[in-house]
Amino acid sequence: MKKILLGIMLSATLTACGGEEKTVQEKEPDIQAARLDANIQILASDEFEGRSPSSPGEEKTVNFLKQKFQEAGLKPGNGDSYFQEMDLVEITANPEAVMTIAHVGGRDELKYGPEYMAWTKRMVEQVSVDESEMVFVGYGIVAPEYGWNDYEGVDVKGKTVVILINDPGFATKDPALFTGKAMTYYGRWTYKFEEAARQGADAALIIHETAPAAYPWAVVEGSWSGPQFSLATEDKNMNRLKVEGWIPGDYAEKLFKTAGLDYAALKETATKADFKAVSLKAQMSLTLNNRIRQSKSRNVVAVLPGTDRADEYIIHMAHWDHLGKDESLEGDQIYNGALDNATGTAGLIELAHAYASAPTPPRRSVMFLAVTAEEQGLLGSQYYAEHPLVPLEKTVAAINMDVLNHLGPTRDVTVIGYGNSELDDYVDQAVKAVGRVTRPDPTPEQGSYYRSDHFSLAKVGVPAIYIDGGVDHVEKGEEWFLKQHEEYVANDYHKPSDEYSPDWDLSGAVEDLKLIYRIGARLANEDSFPNWRDGTEFKAKRDAMMK
Template sequence: MKRYLFGIIMSLSLAACGGEDGKKQDVVDIDASRLKENIKILASDEFEGRAPSSVGEEKTINFLKKKFEEAGWKPGNGDSYFQELDMVEITASPDAVMTISQEAGDQTLEYGPGYMAWTKRVVGEVSVKDSDMVFVGYGIVAPEYGWNDYEGLDVKGKTVVILVNDPGYATQDPELFTGNAMTYYGRWTYKYEEAARQGAEAAIIIHETAPAAYPWEVVQGSWSGPLFSLETADGNMNRVKIEGWIPGATAEKVFAAAGLDYAAEKVAATKAEFKPVPLKAKMSLDMKNKVRHSKSHNVVAVLPGTERPDEYIIHMAHWDHLGKDESLEGDQIYNGALDNASGTAGLIELAHAYKNGAVKPKRSIMLMAVTAEEQGLLGSQYYGQRPLVPLDKTVAAINMDVLNYLGPTRDVTVVGYGNSDLDDYVVAAAEKVGRVVRPDPTPERGYYYRSDHFSLGKVGVPALYLDSGVDSIAHGEEWFLKQAEEYTAKNYHKPSDEYSEDWDMSGAVADLTLIYEIGLRLAGEKTFPNWREGTEFRAMRDAMMK
């Protein structure tokens, strides 16, 4: 395995130097032991789960600043390594009880096991009283698919109840939406946004593990405690009063009490002719909130290009995780070792690789560790709205979120494969080391819309989300996928996502070396990659580049 990894690094090094004539051999400075040590530090209890606007943030961003300085990188925001965000933190009281009233009686749901809810409105208290509940299927309005789940429905004062994911996943029909692959319409973020556009009072998503791609414990961990938003002039009053989730078993009871078959209604919701269904139920919830206005920070470092320093390639990863939950028994710290201390430590390795490489990038390289990804991609969203360099001078963004800890793979995964010309760069780099490029093996989970590259994509910048492959050289594909599933089920967004000395980071080194070569090639060119024809971001990029 060591011999294989040495071959990867040397092949990439020769390619990065423009040939195999031996005149320049760039020994890529990406070190597994240094990578592990930095993950260990970032995921230690001392950093308290790296929550935005916390002591953990202060430790994290200063640690990154120090590492970028030591690697010889310049501040990315004038004379500062930080881009400051105005944030608002809202913590809902866990004592609130949701009541669903029906003719057969009331269901009283306890915060945590029974429901999860919050408000994005910047208010000390929010109340919904006897709000009529109506099932709106997948809660999608998509003219390009001839789809409108809200057609003919006035939802003012109502609570809309929504299925997670989209109809293509439910039917596995490749002609419906994009079949098994989730679209943005399947994401919870979209569903709350659309409910607000429709004028609903509250929006509740029904949780089921398979279409959501994570168990209920992830819902509890992700939406409890302090939740962050970017400050807005209207205090987010354009959002619905209450956003939340209920378990599928609870939904079944509500449907049954209304004389409806939940399974049959789910099937009906997969048809374009679906009509909203009243649930003969009323929802009530009073939530008291602790509101705190605060600051958070993206960490940005730059290595100026030697010939075209006004053009940039961005490497990005989110530094934040879920912080500390003092209401938990036992371990209260969400250390976030893989998610995403690993990707953040990967940025430090790229800093060494670019700075110490024999080939100096002609375009500038930006390393950006963003905040509040776990709160809805807020740090990258802020950067997309207020970029530090012009978007039409931003060549591409390459994102890292959870590095490979299971050893080298024969393949490499492009999440969102087929979206942009950047796929060709991955294929070319992978072929040189005998690796195969594959699309995301689980497109139904919507990973393309769940990490920070998407914030750059939404503003037109070609954005690449590269992941490890799934075909382990040592153990095969079945073993690798089993390990990944176990991580999702047992550790994802849980306090148990902790650093382990047993991790084999040689696969991460191989992936980082691949990412380095892609970035170095982009930095050496004069052309700009683009989105593929027909993608939702192509027109925006074309207009920008004119």
């Protein structure tokens, strides 16, 4: 495809320390399509082996990023080091494990991969669940602010809870129920496993359905097979469930039927606040023999120091990791993760060049944070949020990138988390200045805000957004663009086929990066601290830290 580079000069109005306004004529940011393309190719190459944490691929990736940040003129972000190291545990379950479900109609033996997926986060060589009663707990949500408790009146200690994915608002599209079509954190699989553990269950199985999960079963199979990483805790993660896992929706329907239950009717009942848990008249048994490897992994952190407000920080972030290699596969064994997220990582390098080559340094410091283990549950960003290298109250905002636009320029810009914070105002001004349109997340039911690294910062109170490419293609329109995206999710997302292609049109990514730079640069030259909007679940933490 022909690549169209749009050069846009922008006059931005910034607020100075004394409160007076001044106009700063920005130099065209140094963001180069050729350099972006070349770095994506390197990061997504077979040589980097899918960039799995704690692997030879990590070693190559983090040293490559260190080199690129040094070349851009950035300083180490962790004292005299470009790395923030953390302890990880890698647990690999034996894929020969068979899940047995005894029910009124007999016994089913499910094969690991196509018929169930399960793992443990406990740092033990074997976990075993034996004849554990299976209980359907609807969406598995306890949300006092919504008057909701799916566990009310049922004791699930030692049992296996079976849970619907997403939340009741998605199922009903009722805007008055949770947040309607938009997924809340209660709809995320991470929350559901955490809540089941708090309730004392031994195991939790989420029922997979493609629409509410937002990805096909192949993504479940690919993402949770092989080595699974966690942050290593002092209690060896014994506060987690014995078994966490998924079962396909068609099998769940069959299981409900054997118990004399109507799966569709019970799903409908589960969307009501007075839902009561139901026994499936079945027992689950599973033994997982695990290979345990404790290891280290690293976030890569580089900083461009500010001038008169250098103790305050803007964070640009993207995750460098992907799924590594699976030597059990025939043919291509490398999950190259070209779009997810070699593109965003290479974009971070471009932003570093843009800031470092600006005519004047920013007033506030700018941190470039390439985090590890996003694919394993946002672990690198979680570790940073729990062990910040600068005080959270001095962290003005975080701007995340995860999968850049490879299809060419769009008329719009998608903001994941739009409506949550005053960062919207900065986005709107920058987008309007270049003649584009701001669009909220077009698929809020997929829970994208809770699925990438900005969420780790949001959880601890830092205003954070994820700026994505738009969907209204300049030449081919919205329908065409969305079709390409759907095909990527169905065919390439979290699969070895997510590989670099010379046919990509990165001109749209370049436009988006220039926009992200201008948003960040404005924040880096102001005095103000944008906050969360009233009613947002993160505002209380921010207000408390800023007192």
